[in-house]
Amino acid sequence: MEPVFPFDLTLSGPGTLTRSLHHQLRAAILDGRLGPGTALPATRRVAAALGIARNTVVTAYDLLIAEGYAIPRKGAKAVVAELSGRRTAPPPARQSGFDDSRLNALWRTPLLHPEPGRALPERSFRLGVPDHRHFPHDTWRRLSAQSLRAWSRTGFGYAGSEGIPALREAIAAHVAFSRAVACKADNVVVTSGAQQAFDLLARLLVTAGRTRVAVEEPGYPPVRAAFAAAGAQLVPIPVDEEGLCVDRLDSDIRVISVTPSHQSPTGVALSLRRRAALLAFARRHGAVVIEDDYDGEFRFGGRPLDALQTLDRDALVFYVGTFSKSLFPSLRKGFVVSPGWAREALVTVKHCADSHSDTITQAVLAAFIRDGHLARHVRRMRSIYSVRRGALLEGLHRELGPWLEPIPSEAGLHLAARIRDPALAPAIVAAMRRHAPGAQSIAEYAMAPPERPAVTFGYGVIDADDIPAALAGFRRALLG
Structure with a gap:
């Protein structure tokens, strides 16, 4: 029964x-196993299931009702009462899951704990999120329906770990057109977002406890987490107006992770001379470079500097891309353009991690790119983001010039500004949280307190017309 x-x-x-x-x-009622509003089973059914007299169950229910633990209902089953605050003793203290000694010590490291989500207005200065209002939802819906119909006529099975051929071919054509990245479909490995790409590369390239990995300081925390989880020795390398300080790299560094097109979070671009120096360092010391080009499609200045992968003549660069910024984050599609010598091993790592990414959305994305919808969407959004970026720059100069100095940047979905007087940093960050929700201090991206404090503003989801008023309120708060 x-x-x-x-x-x-x-x-x-x-x-x-x-x-x-x-x-x-x-x-069971007190500890929540029977929650408020739960209907108590019929007395006859309980009696039959437990092999006891029905009167025994009726009496037990009557006691619960008399004590206020259950509420009778005419012509219906009694239900559990709402008992908030009724416990006579607090529940026993529970040890935090991260502190449990049964876990691998690595996963108890605060560095790897995900940051809790922040409650933000829909229109805010949050970083890393594109605007959903201008996405071609009808086109995506139509392509999804087509892919589902095709899938329904196909036998079930497992796809290749590297991604379906149609998507790899579409990605290779897309990065060749948009970023001058020269590759073939065979070099492309599809991943579940850029984060899985970093995880796979860390597994592929790191020998736990031995491999030293250079990361930008400040830099993107999930990249550090992926390499720390693989047991790498992280080496923070400063970033200045020309990007990563290549001359600070030690000769025993074997992996260098960098965001050369639009440094996360400062927004600076790695200068051409440093790009050449970085590739020369990698060639000289047998190192590899991971190029994270997370939002380089959105450029607002002149001709972009060539990608490191484009300049690479020695198969040293793993180029990582994502569609989270150009399309939408929940798509969870990224990719690695791998040097030929590492491609087979990278596919093996991917197979061990999750066999393959889902094929239906791969097919939708492939058609979206192939039919030109991605290129059109990027062009449209570049125009919209350009207006927002202009409003942000103008507001920073007009309203916050005495306190903040914008850091030159010509790409991406966020803009950073140095705090002119470091002594004022706490007050500025506090006012920013109240009047520019979603904006962040770059200290949140750093492994140690930054020598030159700065803040960064996203413009992916805030309207240009809302920016001046928000920054004016920021200014009033600083004036006291």
Whole structure:
């Protein structure tokens, strides 16, 4: 017989059945196993399931009602009462899951804990999120329907770990057109977002406890987390107006992670001379470079500097891209353009991690790129973001010039500004949180307190018309 309660009941010997049933049901109500509003099962059904007299169950229910633990309903089953605040003793203290000694010590490291989400207005200065209002939803819906119809006519099975051929071919053509990245479909490995790409590369390239990995300081925390999780020795390298300070790299560095097109979070671009120096360093010391081009499609200045992968003549660069910024984050599609010598091993790592990414959305994305919808969408959004970026720059100069100095940047979906007087940084950050929700201090991206404090503003989801008023309120707060 199917259980009548979502937990086991153990009734004691003769003369105690009513009391035992009553105590166990009351305990289940108090600890939440029977939640408020839950209908108590029919007395006949409980009696039959437990092999006891129906009167025993009726009496136990009556006691619960008399004590206020259940509420009778005319012509219907009694329900559990709302008992908020009614516990007579607090629940036993529970150890935080991250502190449990049964876990690998690595996963108890605060560095790897995900940051809790922030409650932000829909229109805010939050970073890293594109605007959903201008996305071609109808086109995506139509392509999704086409892909589902094609899928329904195909036998079930497992796809290749590297991604379906149509998407890899579309990505290779897209990055060649938009970023001058020269590659073939065979070099492309599809991943579940850029974060999985970093995780796969960390597994591929890191020998735990030995491999030293250079990361930007400040830099993108999830990249550090991926390499730390693989057991790498992280080496923070400063970033200045020309990007990563290549001359600070030690000769025993074997992996360098960099965001050359639009440094995260400062927004600076890696200068051409430093790009050449970085590739020369990697060639000289047998290192590899991971190029994270997360939002380089959105450029607002002149001709972009060539990608590191484009300049690479020695198969040293793993180029990582994502569609989270150009399309939408929940798509969870990214990719790695791998050097030929590492491609087979990278596919093997991907296979061990999750076999393959889902094929239906891969097919939708492939058609979206192939039919030119991605290029059109990027062009449209570049125009919209350009207006917002202009409004942000103008507001920073007009309203906040005495306190903030914008850092030159010509790409991406966010803009950073140095705090002119470091002593004022706490007051400025506090006012920013109130009047520019979503904006962040670059200290949130750093492994150590930054020598030159700065803040960064996203313009992916805020309207240009809303920016001046927000920054004017920011200014008033600083004036006191």
